[in-house]
Amino acid sequence: MRQSHFFVQTLREVPAEAEVPSHRLMLRAGMIRQVVSGVYSYLPLGYRVLRKIEAIVREEMDRAGAQEVLLPAVQPASLWQESGRWDDYGKELLRFEDRHERMLVLGPTHEEVITDLVRTEVRSYRQLPVTLYQIQTKFRDEVRPRFGVMRAREFIMKDAYSFDVDEEGLDRSYRAMYQAYEQIFRRCGLEFRVVQADPGAIGGEGGSHEFMVLSEVGEDTILVCPACDYAANVELASGKVAGEDGRRSVSEKERFLTPGAKTIEELRDRYGLDPETIIKVLVYRVDDRPVAVAIRGNDEVNEVKLKRLLGARRVELADEETVRALTGTGFGSVGPMNLNMPLVVDDAVASMPEGVAGGNEPDVHYRHVVPGRDFNWDSRGDIRTARAGDRCVRCGAPLEEYRGIEVGHVFKLGTKYSEALSASFLDERGVQRPVIMGCYGIGVSRLIAAAVEQHHDDKGIMWPMPIAPFHVHVLPVNLKDAAQRDAAEQLYTRLENAGIEVLLDDRDERPGVKFNDADLMGIPIQLIVGKRISEGLVEMKRRKTGEVTLLSPDEAVRAAVEAVRSV
Amino acid sequence: MRQSHFFVQTLREVPAEAEVPSHRLMLRAGMIRQVVSGVYSYLPLGYRVLRKIEAIVREEMDRAGAQEVLLPAVQPASLWQESGRWDDYGKELLRFEDRHERMLVLGPTHEEVITDLVRTEVRSYRQLPVTLYQIQTKFRDEVRPRFGVMRAREFIMKDAYSFDVDEEGLDRSYRAMYQAYEQIFRRCGLEFRVVQADPGAIGGEGGSHEFMVLSEVGEDTILVCPACDYAANVELASGKVAGEDGRRSVSEKERFLTPGAKTIEELRDRYGLDPETIIKVLVYRVDDRPVAVAIRGNDEVNEVKLKRLLGARRVELADEETVRALTGTGFGSVGPMNLNMPLVVDDAVASMPEGVAGGNEPDVHYRHVVPGRDFNWDSRGDIRTARAGDRCVRCGAPLEEYRGIEVGHVFKLGTKYSEALSASFLDERGVQRPVIMGCYGIGVSRLIAAAVEQHHDDKGIMWPMPIAPFHVHVLPVNLKDAAQRDAAEQLYTRLENAGIEVLLDDRDERPGVKFNDADLMGIPIQLIVGKRISEGLVEMKRRKTGEVTLLSPDEAVRAAVEAVRSV
Structure with a gap:
């Protein structure tokens, strides 16, 4: 294909709407x-x-x-x-x-x-x-x-x-x-x-x-x-995070006041509590019924897992008004004890020796809350979002x-x-x-x-050969130089005859424009025909590596055919 | 492709909804x-x-x-x-x-x-x-x-x-x-x-x-x-139908009564008028303005031509009420004379020496109506639908x-x-x-x-080779006969290796079913492997011609390859 006839317009400006x-x-x-x-x-x-x-x-x-x-x-x-x-x-x-x-x-x-x-x-x-x-x-x-x-x-x-x-x-x-x-x-x-x-x-x-x-x-x-x-x-x-079930604290649960703390961050910053030791309880609407969900303070509920665990079609967080009507308190002090709705707990919560939990009255929490002793649940499972550093459920290595x-x-x-x-x-x-x-x-x-995304640099695309739009880009540097032009035309014809897909940049443009466009379009092999054609040499540039080799036109054809065929 | 694995179900019944x-x-x-x-x-x-x-x-x-x-x-x-x-x-x-x-x-x-x-x-x-x-x-x-x-x-x-x-x-x-x-x-x-x-x-x-x-x-x-x-x-x-302009009748126009005749057929049957001599006038709404259109009684208005002649976006026939309001009479006696709307005449009307035309009053027609003398027009052109027998506008031969x-x-x-x-x-x-x-x-x-549509007979399709779904249909008549089965398998493999697209009917079906399906599907070459494989012979049938040749498997492969390649 001759680029002068090819329907392609490169843009120098980076389009504003494009984020990636x-x-x-x-x-x-x-x-x-x-x-x-x-x-x-x-x-x-x-x-x-x-x-x-x-x-x-x-x-x-x-x-x-x-x-x-x-x-x-x-x-x-x-x-x-x-x-x-x-x-x-x-x-x-x-x-x-x-x-x-x-x-x-x-x-x-x-x-x-x-x-x-x-x-x-x-x-x-x-x-x-x-x-x-x-x-x-x-x-x-x-x-x-x-x-x-x-x-x-x-x-x-x-x-x-x-x-x-x-x-x-x-x-x-x-x-x-x-x-x-x-x-x-x-x-x-x-x-x-x-x-x-x-x-x-x-x-x-x-x-x-x-x-x-x-x-x-x-x-x-x-x-x-x-x-x-x-x-x-x-x-x-899934990621393993907590110890074994069974090791339970023997301390009695203990009420304490937490005024002004509505979030895990506030409990941490104001009362020195480690989020990992907090039992966070959220109220969901599950297919329009209320369900309380308990996870650790440093975890996030994974709604996909929650849906699967409950066989639900739709889960969404309840608003604060609903929470207040159901628990007697607002966001921040809801806890797992004495709830009048089903409770689902994450495995990591169920296996905590003890934790800090909301008291279902405003500004009240409890320490030494022991799962299975101080509260029970209707359902448990893996419902937290796993993250880097969790242990692999198969081999225990930290996940990436x-x-x-x-x-x-x-x-x-x-x-x-x-x-x-x-x-x-x-x-x-x-x-x-x-x-x-x-x-x-x-x-x-x-x-x-x-x-x-996987094959580009700051100049443009670097196509893998099997999906490249063309295999070879032939670039005569100066079209007014008859030797360059003729050599480029010959390379073009010989490569096409060998079944190679070639784009010939036969446009009367400055060399810089041609090189930039070629790097942008990212055809894997560039054959640059410049002054050294007088010595019988052309440059073969691999777009991916930037590697440049000086070759005779014969060698260049052979190398290009080989590079295409070897894929 | 082995037919036993091919996702295709032929139907014996003719589907009711299919008209062609x-x-x-x-x-x-x-x-x-x-x-x-x-x-x-x-x-x-x-x-x-x-x-x-x-x-x-x-x-x-x-x-x-x-x-x-x-x-x-x-x-x-x-x-x-x-x-x-x-x-x-x-x-x-x-x-x-x-x-x-x-x-x-x-x-x-x-x-x-x-x-x-x-x-x-x-x-x-x-x-x-x-x-x-x-x-x-x-x-x-x-x-x-x-x-x-x-x-x-x-x-x-x-x-x-x-x-x-x-x-x-x-x-x-x-x-x-x-x-x-x-x-x-x-x-x-x-x-x-x-x-x-x-x-x-x-x-x-x-x-x-x-x-x-x-x-x-x-x-x-x-x-x-x-x-x-x-x-x-x-x-x-376009088709030429009428004589030259210029030869005009000299008879005066003459009023006569045509009670009960609202259509060209009725004028013909009751009053012995030749439709070709009748000037039929229809009222159209052209982009919402009324326009009268005159054609010969044996012609049809071609609305595509009418639209083009008038440069209109939409043309449609006016209803009888509109016609009555505009002309003072209903369908059947509208004529080209004394109209209070634009008149468009077909070339064939314009060049009539004289004709019979409606009088714009109920049950009245005129004979010896001469175009250009008894009425004039705002526009004329070729607006009739041409038909077989019209003369070619280029060479005068009758059109087919x-x-x-x-x-x-x-x-x-x-x-x-x-x-x-x-x-x-x-x-x-x-x-x-x-x-x-x-x-x-x-x-x-x-x-x-x-x-x-162009390539079928009463048994089924007869694909031209270049667009056939497969080139060759290999049909072992009796799969239980090892010689037939093996010969068919060998033909299949050899043809596929030669780059031929082959459907092998390896289904355990009665021969009649296989032959009918093959004729229905219409693959151009059928290779039928039957009893005569014991003599080293298979039948090659050309679906299009029905021609059958007895060949050795070697010859059959060669003939099939040649038939495919020669396209």
Whole structure:
């Protein structure tokens, strides 16, 4: 491709709206342009990268035995009502009416549509297992789209769905997708971690993993054990923090006054209490019933875990008025004793030898409060948010914390959708049974942003070869010099004939402009044709390392072909 | 691909809702399934065909120098308001609000989005010409979706847009797309005609052609000259019918009574009048003003032509009450004389020596009414619908009529969108000028249906090789016969290794079921492995011709490879 004809305009200015490097660089390099909040056009440079990633995804899906389909973006509301997600999904599900006043949605995901398809097509165990996938445009009406294509409203996703006769089949299908995902992200040149994850709105109880590209700008926090293979999204990560149950204090509980202290910080600063020894009690509305939740003063309630522990659909903090009506006191002195509502305690609280707790009257706390002696609970479990320094639940090593960009997510759905939509098959004995499902997503467009986050410097992008928009950027320094121009043209032609994707900067621009644009666009190999062509030499620069080699044009062609082929 | 694992279910029953062969066969072969009215899922068999067509389209677009982009499905209403189509487009434009109550549309086409892109990216004539294209999902809220993917609401389109500095540039870009289209449809194995067309809702005044696949079930009527290259959609086709202007009758006009005759048929049947000699006058509302329109009694008003002649946005027939108020009489005796509203006459009327016309009083007509003597007009032109038997306007040969499926449409837009959205560039002399645009669409998903319409028989589909879902169907007649099974497996492996796409029917089904399914699915070459494998022979059947050859497996592999490669 000749750059003079290529539809790409680099920007020198850093766009004000772009907060993260990938968004800035994708805009500056001319890969994408915003059409409306969270909705982008892909320009030729960006689209080439998208197609490369799609091709890798497709190859690995096919290799794993998945079959490609194409489901529609527009879906009938009725399927979402059947699955129950019409009510559960919230405002990210964009709903609208057609001209005949039928309710439709723009698909944020396709469990309903694919389950509907399978229930009409599959009758017998002989047709199973099968895994279907598509690469397709989705829409989620994010309340705050940001970071360019990383959290867009319209985006491209690869979603796959597996259908099996039993759990062992699901395990096999899940493993095949899991391995294909590792292979995809490796081939895209990404450093990633697989972590245990919360199934969220997709649902299913059989297990779930996220594929996280490690990056400072990632919106997810993950906890990783450096000693074993434990890794989990903070939404459900566990960390050991406290001693064993059983060692209990023998001191009697003791009332004391704490005027003016409504927060853990105030109790610490004014009364010298260690937050780790405080039993903090919060009142939640759980599916509209009040529930008290006890955690340590230095911990945070993890609402995802709380929801799972209680099997709840919705949990939210109660307001102070509600708290006062229920406990007789406001925020700051609520405690676990003598409550007239269910109490849920975190494992770390349950195993405290003793603690300081609110007295359920204003400005009153108690010391030497012993869990199990001074108060009991209706439910206990791991409901705190784990953090760096907690001990690994598997091996005890201190956990480390990273930020990650979720680029893939696999779920064991089980029968959540097949039961709701009656997708069943006849087994070998003629018994009707629901199909066992898994689902598997990759944010194809988000992958581009994740790759840029991991592969850039202050000058621009540094594409890994397998997903680079072009392999080689040929840069004649001075087009008016016939020797330079001719040598560049020859390199261009020879490389293209060898099947290499080449961008030839045949623009009549100053060398500085060309070099800056080339570094910004980030094509892996730059072949710079300058004055030393008179000695029969061109410069080959590796964008990633900055390494420059002087080569003859013949050698340069050979080296470039080798660099491309070796990937 | 082994058919036992392939996600495809053929249907023996003809689906009741399918009115045309392509719809019936695509459903029966398991290519598509409806999700909601006019919205389909593509199953693996259908998706493979879609991908083949996409690949051909992409190759020819790239060869023609177009660059691929990807624009979003969701578009802001503001762009449509800017272009004026927010008001003009009607209910096919699906409009909805997002969670922040911003109006959006599901893109039925992308002139606005691409013009918006170009106005921000293009500054100088040096950046032009450029042609951008995409293969993308569109939505048009058709009032009556039908014929499966032929007239769907959600569909896949290749749309391209060219941007030039002047009309000569547009001519070049237009020609390049036109030729690429011919090449695409030829490669897809389609018999088609290119016809002059009405630009419709896309607009532009510079000319427009449609690519019509000839088919009985086509929704368009086209008129074709067998002697020269004239061909046009009936929406704007011209046909010569009448004599020269100038030969006028000298008889005085003569009043006569026609009680009980309100229609041309009644005038013919009761009073022996030849419809060709009757001057029929209809009253239209043209952009809400009344206009009388005169055509011959045996002709129909072509509202597309009428709109163009009058430069109107909307034309519709007035109701009888309005007609009575304006003319003093009801339907059946309205005439061209003494009207108190503008009169438009068709060329065929204007050149009549004399005619019979209504008298604008109930049950009264006049004979010997001479155009230009007994009445005059405000406007004249070709506003009748041409038909088979009319004389070609170029060479005089009688026109022939065909039905066509519109699979491609090219438009010279000129500056319609660039002026509305201020997409301009600086020319060589530093003068700001609007870019000159063309746009070019192919109904990629509709092409599948069109191909099936042209390539089927009563047993099923007969795919042209370049767009076939697989090249070869290997059919072991009896799987329990080890010799047959092994020979089939070997053929499968050898063909796949040779790069041929093979479907192996390894299902344990009766031979009749296998043969019927194979004929239904329409893979071009069937290799049938039956009893004669004991003599070292297999049958090679060409689906299209039904021709069967007995070959050794070696010869069969060679013949299949050759048949695939020779395309």
